[in-house]
Amino acid sequence: MSRPNNPSKVCVLGGGPAGYPAAFFAADLGMDVTLIDREAAPGGVCLYRGCIPSKTLLHAAKVIHEARDGEKIGIHFPSPELDLEKLRGFSRGVVNKLTGGLGVLAKKRKIRFLRGEGRIVDPHTLQVTGDIEQRVSFDHLIIATGSSPRAIPSFPESPFVWDSTAALALPEIPARLLVVGAGYIGLELATVYASLGSQVTIVEASPRILSGADRDLVEQLEPRLRSLVHELLLSVKVEQLSVHGDGLRARLSGLDLERTERDFDRALVAVGRKPVSEGIGLENTAVERDPQGFIKVDVQRRTAEPNIFAIGDVAGEPMLAHKATYEARIAVSAIAGQASAYEPAAIPAVVFTDPELAWCGLTEEEARARRIEHRVSKFPWAASGRAATMGRKDGLTKMIVEANTGRVLGVGICGAGAAELIAEGVLAVEMGALIDDLQMVIHAHPTLSETMLEAAELFHGSSAHYLG
Amino acid sequence: MSSITIHLPELGEGIKEGQVIAVFVQPGDKVEKEQALIEIETDKASIEVPSPQAGTVVELLLEKGQTIAIGAPLLRLGPKAEQQAAQPEAPRATAPQAEIAQAEAPQDDAEGCAAVASAPPVSASEYRDELPVFAAPSVRSFARDLGIDVREVQGTGPAGRISVEDVKRHLRERLQETGMPAIRRAETSVSSAEPGSGSEQELSKIRKLTAKAMAQSWTTIPHVTLNRGADVTDIERLRLQYASVAEKAGGKLSLTALLVKVLASALRAFPAFNAVLDLPRERLVLKDQVNVGVAVDTPRGLLVPVVKNADTLSMVEIAVRLSTLAQHARDGKSTPDELAGATFSLTNLGGLGVAHFTPIVNPPQIGILGVGRAQLEPRWLEGRFEARSILPLSLSFDHRAADGADAARFLHRICEALESPFVLALGG
Numbered sequence: 001m002s003r004p005n006n007p008s009k010v011c012v013l014g015g016g017p018a019g020y021p022a023a024f025f026a027a028d029l030g031m032d033v034t035l036i037d038r039e040a041a042p043g044g045v046c047l048y049r050g051c052i053p054s055k056t057l058l059h060a061a062k063v064i065h066e067a068r069d070g071e072k073i074g075i076h077f078p079s080p081e082l083d084l085e086k087l088r089g090f091s092r093g094v095v096n097k098l099t100g101g102l103g104v105l106a107k108k109r110k111i112r113f114l115r116g117e118g119r120i121v122d123p124h125t126l127q128v129t130g131d132i133e134q135r136v137s138f139d140h141l142i143i144a145t146g147s148s149p150r151a152i153p154s155f156p157e158s159p160f161v162w163d164s165t166a167a168l169a170l171p172e173i174p175a176r177l178l179v180v181g182a183g184y185i186g187l188e189l190a191t192v193y194a195s196l197g198s199q200v201t202i203v204e205a206s207p208r209i210l211s212g213a214d215r216d217l218v219e220q221l222e223p224r225l226r227s228l229v230h231e232l233l234l235s236v237k238v239e240q241l242s243v244h245g246d247g248l249r250a251r252l253s254g255l256d257l258e259r260t261e262r263d264f265d266r267a268l269v270a271v272g273r274k275p276v277s278e279g280i281g282l283e284n285t286a287v288e289r290d291p292q293g294f295i296k297v298d299v300q301r302r303t304a305e306p307n308i309f310a311i312g313d314v315a316g317e318p319m320l321a322h323k324a325t326y327e328a329r330i331a332v333s334a335i336a337g338q339a340s341a342y343e344p345a346a347i348p349a350v351v352f353t354d355p356e357l358a359w360c361g362l363t364e365e366e367a368r369a370r371r372i373e374h375r376v377s378k379f380p381w382a383a384s385g386r387a388a389t390m391g392r393k394d395g396l397t398k399m400i401v402e403a404n405t406g407r408v409l410g411v412g413i414c415g416a417g418a419a420e421l422i423a424e425g426v427l428a429v430e431m432g433a434l435i436d437d438l439q440m441v442i443h444a445h446p447t448l449s450e451t452m453l454e455a456a457e458l459f460h461g462s463s464a465h466y467l468g
Numbered sequence: 469m470s471s472i473t474i475h476l477p478e479l480g481e482g483i484k485e486g487q488v489i490a491v492f493v494q495p496g497d498k499v500e501k502e503q504a505l506i507e508i509e510t511d512k513a514s515i516e517v518p519s520p521q522a523g524t525v526v527e528l529l530l531e532k533g534q535t536i537a538i539g540a541p542l543l544r545l546g547p548k549a550e551q552q553a554a555q556p557e558a559p560r561a562t563a564p565q566a567e568i569a570q571a572e573a574p575q576d577d578a579e580g581c582a583a584v585a586s587a588p589p590v591s592a593s594e595y596r597d598e599l600p601v602f603a604a605p606s607v608r609s610f611a612r613d614l615g616i617d618v619r620e621v622q623g624t625g626p627a628g629r630i631s632v633e634d635v636k637r638h639l640r641e642r643l644q645e646t647g648m649p650a651i652r653r654a655e656t657s658v659s660s661a662e663p664g665s666g667s668e669q670e671l672s673k674i675r676k677l678t679a680k681a682m683a684q685s686w687t688t689i690p691h692v693t694l695n696r697g698a699d700v701t702d703i704e705r706l707r708l709q710y711a712s713v714a715e716k717a718g719g720k721l722s723l724t725a726l727l728v729k730v731l732a733s734a735l736r737a738f739p740a741f742n743a744v745l746d747l748p749r750e751r752l753v754l755k756d757q758v759n760v761g762v763a764v765d766t767p768r769g770l771l772v773p774v775v776k777n778a779d780t781l782s783m784v785e786i787a788v789r790l791s792t793l794a795q796h797a798r799d800g801k802s803t804p805d806e807l808a809g810a811t812f813s814l815t816n817l818g819g820l821g822v823a824h825f826t827p828i829v830n831p832p833q834i835g836i837l838g839v840g841r842a843q844l845e846p847r848w849l850e851g852r853f854e855a856r857s858i859l860p861l862s863l864s865f866d867h868r869a870a871d872g873a874d875a876a877r878f879l880h881r882i883c884e885a886l887e888s889p890f891v892l893a894l895g896g
Contacts, residue, residue: 339612345600361600370598405627407602431604432629 008335011126011138012036013118013280016044017051018312018324019144020102025332026142027109034136035111036118036128041103045146046321047095049165054188056091057170058352061195065354072391082196088170120281123305127281140307140335143287143295144324145280147273147313152180155241155269160248162268164189173197174265176230178250180238182209184351186270190229191353193268200229201264203252207235212349213357213412214364216378220396220414221357228354233257241267275314290316299341300334301327309334323347346410346429350419355394358422361410361429362400373403377435379455381415383466386446392416397451399425399435401459406434417448424452435459471526471546474505475539479515483804485537486510487673488530493543497525505542506530509673513802523547537620603630611635616642644748674769685828690867693826693838694875697858698883700842704857706889719787723859724762724816724839728786730885731837732758732778735812738878742811744832745869752869761810761830762790764797771797772830774810818842823860834869837882838862859886 008031012023015037023035023042039048046052067077106113116130126136149163167189175198179190182204194200202209209225209232210218226232236254243249247265275293282289287303287310288296294317295310297303303310309331312324326344333340346360367374381387381395395415402409411425428438438456443449457463479486490507493499504516523545530536530543601608601618610632611618621638623630671679700723707721714721735742735758744753758779761772773793775786796802815827818841827838840860847856863879870878885891 339609339615341608341612343601343608372599402599407627407629409599429600432600432602434626434629436626 008032009137009139010034010142010332010335011118011136011140012142012144013126014044014144014146014312014314015039015042015102015113016144016146016312016324017046017321018146018315018328019044019142020106021325022142022144022311022328022332023106023111024109025329026335027111029332029336031332031335033109033111034114034138035106036114036116036126036136038115038117038130039099040115041099042106042113043095043099043102044144045148047099047102049168051321052098053091053095053168054164054185054192055352056094057087057168057192057196058188060087060090061192062354064195069391082173084170084173091168091170118280120284120308123285123307138307140309142328142331142335143277143280143303143308143310143314144312144328145276145314147275147319149269150272150274152238152241152269152271155238155267156243158243158248160243160246160266161241162266164268164270167193167268172266175199176247176264176266177201178203178238178241178248178262178264178267179270180267181270181272182206182232182234183270183272184210184349184353186268187225187351187353189268189270191225194228194230201231201233201262202229203233203236203238203250205235205237209234210351210357212363213351213359214398216364216398217357217359217396217412217414220394221351221353221355224354224394273313273319275316277314299343301331301342302334318347318349320347320349344430345432346426348422348426350422352419355392355415356418357414358418358425359410359412360422360426361408363410363412364398364400367400367409372409374409375401375403375459377401377455377459379451379458379463379466381448381451383454383463384448384451385465386448386450387415389446390416395448395451397421397455399438399455399459401435406436406459408433408435408438411452413451415448415451421448421452424449471544472523473529473544474520474542476508476517476536476542477520478538479508479510479517479804483510483538483808485535486515487535488532489514491528491530491532493525493528495525495527499523499525499545508536510804513804513807514800515804517542519545521545601630602628607632607635614639672769674771678770681830682828685831689829689831691826691829691864692867692872692875693862693864694872694879695824695860695862696879696883697845698861698886699847699856700859700886701857703886703889704842714784714787717784717788719784719789719791721783721787722790723818723842724814725787725790726783727814727816727837727839727886728760728762728775728778728790729781729783730882731812731814732760732775732781733885734878734881735760736779737881738874740870740874741835741865741878743834743869744811745834745866746832747868755811757809757811759809759811761813761833762793763813763815764794766798766800768800771802771807772810772813773797773802773806774808776809812836815839818859824862827862827864829864829866831866835863835865835875835878838864 010026010031010033012019012035015035019035020042023033027033035042064080067080070077114128116128118126118128121127124137128134128136149165155161164185173196177193177198177200179186179200179202182202186202187209190200190202208218233254236252236257238250239253240251241248244263247263248267250262250264252260252262277289277293277295285308286305287308290296295303295314297310297315301309301311301315311327311331313319315327327342330340330342348358348360351357364376376398378396378398382393387393387395398412399408400410408428410429413421435456438452443453454463454466458466486508488506489509492504492506499519499522501522502518505519507514507516526544526546528543529541602623603618607630608618611621616635616639618630621630621634623634625631707726711721739754742755742758746753757777759774759776760778761774764771764773775789778786793806796806810833812833813830813836815836816839817825818839821841823840825838827836829836842857842859844855845858846853861879863875865875
């Protein structure tokens with residue numbers, strides 16, 4: 001690789017999906033890069049305690065479901081037997097392979113990787129404590145300290161009460177698991193544990209699951225979720241949670257709730273994440289934070305301290321790995337003096353439940369709230385040939401289209417494989433595609449991607465397989 | 469919460485942006501319809517922007533000192549305070565907002581209700597700037613590299629999508645408008661390089677604009693200046709004789725007013741000088757109206773208010789019009805319209821003792837007439853020398869648009885009208 005000569009000394013604090021790409025991009029531009037993280041290798045929450053391990057476990061869940069669904073088409077498997085140690089090993093193996101790979105990539109780029117905690121001493125110096133105590137000076141600092149699970153203060157501190165990190169370590173398969181929060185983390189982990197044999201009760205304070213997604217998409221997911229878990233309680237709060245014997249006792253409150261007192265073996269708290277912006281020495285800089293603790297940044301991710309940038313979860317919502325990586329490129333380009341700006345039109349949000357749910361750009365509910373004149377085109381998967389071959393009827397592909405121009409402003413998909421399918425929607429929204437553009441693109445048959453084509457066709461009335 | 473975004477309205481022909489020099493309201497302030505919200509300084513005038521309707525300021529979307537374009541959001545205006553307090557926070561978008569607003573706004577308060585109910589449904593243009601830019605990321609990046617705000621680019625693709633070609637065209641147009649590339653190369657900052665101490669003065673908006681316009685004129689227009697003296701002895705006598713007529717009408721029959729009339733009628737007779745040069749299209753665009761811009765020295769800098777249709781006005785009408793325009797300019801109260809649309813310019817430095825000089829053409833006009841101080845000179849008339857009052861005239865013109873002989877004939881026509889006022893009366 002040719003390395004342009006760029007003498008800038010860049011320090012990256014945090015090695016997750018914001019920090020490690022930032023370090024890599026900066027090194028590729030010839031900058032002198034130091035990457036600081038508390039783990040042995042880059043990867044951060046995403047690889048160690050988030051996206052990656054949860055997907056390995058969800059993959060296991062999928063295998064179980066597919067085997068079970070085999071009955072419907074005449075393939076019978078005996079009940080699955082679980083070798084928990086081996087499953088943990090698979091998950092750990094994937095994590096180690098990926099983080100190890102990142103470590104090698106960092107080394108090949110001649111990035112100085114320091115394991116430890118970094119603290120800003122002044123706007124040009126970091127104090128690193130860890131394997132080796134040292135001071136690191138920098139021209140530019142990129143803060144990528146990420147986020148941590150939000151706890152409920154009134155809940156007891158107990159090994160029985162898990163956060164997502166604890167749950168992903170798969171310590172055991174509890175007989176009765178309480179999941180507090182029906183956001184994407186709560187639902188994904190509920191899916192894992194229910195599939196592995198736990199009796200799962202999901203409690204959500206708001207009247208709906210996945211509050212950011214459109215209701216009609218969520219409705220595709222809800223029946224299967226309800227059949228998978230023991231109970232899904234909406235508009236219900238956990239008033240109290242206490243250790244009771246070798247389990248937990250929860251007192252719930254909500255309308256029409258039959259039993260308010262319930263016993264569980266373990267509880268998982270998944271009520272969101274909060275930025276990690278304390279204890280890193282921001283007080284020694286001009287860097288400003290908002291009331292939620294997010295670091296305030298401009299369009300180039302520059303903080304109030306001109307040589308310090310912040311990216312990823314610590315720089316604001318949405319707290320998603322792919323948004324963090326995108327910001328890494330923006331910030332490094334800005335440091336390199338290039339005109340870059342963070343102004344995405346579409347950030348995909350993906351929930352790896354069964355079926356999967358994914359959306360990008362504007363949701364229908366947002367369009368309505370912001371009074372944007374729009375039309376919605378929906379194609380139900382019951383009319384998809386490919387979905388039929390998979391034995392799945394649940395699913396919906398929808399497009400939110402600006403009324404007078406036909407411009408695609410948002411795409412939402414619920415169904416098997418939605419996580420992969422949304423990419424076409426992201427491209428359409430980001431490129432400013434018109435609904436007619438999508439209609440005039442040939443989609444492979446028989447695939448689920450045809451649901452995009454048919455939704456586009458339905459905008460003008462009816463599609464090949466659906467009379468609107 | 470029901471609120472609408474107030475945008476910077478059209479301020480006059482040719483005005484694209486301005487600098488916010490004052491913000492009169494704060495979030496929480498109640499404003500009445502037509503109440504001034506901000507003051508904005510545009511090319512040559514400062515304008516107070518009134519509120520299009522009554523309401524309460526929810527949020528300011530600009531800051532003092534910021535330069536904003538026509539159509540830019542200024543602030544968000546909510547219903548009047550009483551209604552706002554009575555309205556609970558709208559639930560998170562489960563029902564159409566319009567229904568909520570209608571259901572909850574009390575029907576008896578007509579004005580407050582109007583503010584709420586008239587907000588939805590909005591037309592496309594009102595939310596357009598809230599949508600992501602209608603351009604692919606590569607196009608946005610291309611524009612960013614060129615320092616162009618891609619939102620200012622007019623898209624010509626399907627439904628108005630912006631392409632790389634659109635960005636290039638926008639840049640080309642902007643360069644033609646301002647002639648910036650030549651100037652940009654010439655502009656180097658001296659402050660850091662220059663040794664020695666001194667004090668710095670920030671350039672006023674007018675100074676900056678003048679600098680830009682003059683540099684463009686000087687670097688792009690091949691100037692020629694013709695000097696000639698006009699015998700104004702007789703017309704000056706008449707002017708003083710009839711000054712009281714104009715005074716009664718509220719104007720001052722100045723030499724400048726008289727020159728506007730003379731110049732306007734000469735322009736009517738020589739339409740090639742009342743024109744704009746469109747080189748890219750290889751056209752000379754003859755203007756229908758004769759609008760004479762008159763340079764006025766003001767405390768804030770040089771302003772050029774325009775006497776529109778000067779050829780159709782009587783001398784007294786011109787005198788009255790000019791007095792008003794000059795007063796507005798000196799008080800900093802010129803409207804954009806008063807400063808726009810000149811087809812030719814007049815600049816009089818006679819009051820300051822100057823004789824001949826070389827005025828600079830103000831593009832896209834192709835000429836400017838400079839006037840100096842009249843001097844008594846001996847002239848050979850009817851067999852003897854007479855002391856005559858001779859007015860120095862300096863006609864600068866764009867040699868790309870006209871030749872010296874044309875300009876000499878045009879100047880001759882002006883002098884003739886001054887020396888024999890009867891020519892004017894003949895309707896020439």
